[in-house]
Amino acid sequence: DIQLTQSPSFLSASVGDRVTITCRASRGISRYLAWYQQKPGTAPKLLIYPASTLQSGVPSRFSGSGSGTEFWLTISSLQPEDVATYFCQQLNSYPRSFGQGTKLEIK
Amino acid sequence: EVQLVQSGAEVKRPGATVKISCKVSGYTFTDQYMHWVQQAPGKGLEWMGLVDPEDGETIYVEKFQGRVTLTADTSTDTSYMELSSLRSADTAVYYCATGPDAFDMWGQGTMVTVSS
Numbered sequence: 001d002i003q004l005t006q007s008p009s010f011l012s013a014s015v016g017d018r019v020t021i022t023c024r025a026s027r028g029i030s031r032y033l034a035w036y037q038q039k040p041g042t043a044p045k046l047l048i049y050p051a052s053t054l055q056s057g058v059p060s061r062f063s064g065s066g067s068g069t070e071f072w073l074t075i076s077s078l079q080p081e082d083v084a085t086y087f088c089q090q091l092n093s094y095p096r097s098f099g100q101g102t103k104l105e106i107k
Numbered sequence: 108e109v110q111l112v113q114s115g116a117e118v119k120r121p122g123a124t125v126k127i128s129c130k131v132s133g134y135t136f137t138d139q140y141m142h143w144v145q146q147a148p149g150k151g152l153e154w155m156g157l158v159d160p161e162d163g164e165t166i167y168v169e170k171f172q173g174r175v176t177l178t179a180d181t182s183t184d185t186s187y188m189e190l191s192s193l194r195s196a197d198t199a200v201y202y203c204a205t206g207p208d209a210f211d212m213w214g215q216g217t218m219v220t221v222s223s
Binding site: 100 | 142151152153154156157166168169202204206208209210211213214215216
């Protein structure tokens with residue numbers, strides 16, 4: 001099974017900051033990586049798949065990069081509405097594992 | 108508009124079985140796998156397995172193997188997740204989710220509380 005490790009687990013940043021979350025896979029997954037945003041009490045929302053393709057309607061301040069075993073989610077200018085927990089997920093093989101999540105807060 | 112509408116919250120005793128439904132609309136049910144995801148309170152997302160509505164084939168993660176049954180009823184465009192031998196650690200929100208690859212459509216979630 002493929003394990004995904006996200007870092008950091010918790011991130012506090014100011015409005016306007018550039019923030020980056022890392023997701024590392026235990027073995028190569030090409031570009032079969034998705035990023036989700038989850039706000040409290042709601043279902044996750046798909047932001048990016050595969051690796052760097054922004055889903056329709058997702059603000060352009062979000063971007064994804066990486067391939068193989070290392071991936072990044074970047075928010076170029078943090079906005080108050082970006083407060084959420086972010087998860088990565090690999091879709092290279094079964095089981096479809098998720099990272100443990102990164103909780104993002106405004107400083 | 109694509110919708111995945113799940114059944115309501117459940118409270119169960121340890122050892123019981125729970126069955127949650129996920130009714131879809133707005134797309135062809137048999138075109139995409141239906142996945143189920145567990146999220147314990149304050150915890151991350153855990154993929155449980157999938158069912159292919161076209162032929163009923165399933166894949167389960169080892170952690171839930173033997174206790175979970177995923178099914179799909181094409182006459183009602185509804186998927187079901189049944190979890191047996193419930194224990195307190197199964198207290199969680201359960202989501203159905205689907206998409207052509209990644210999960211771009213999710214149900215609203217169903218809270219299952221296991222308590223004596």
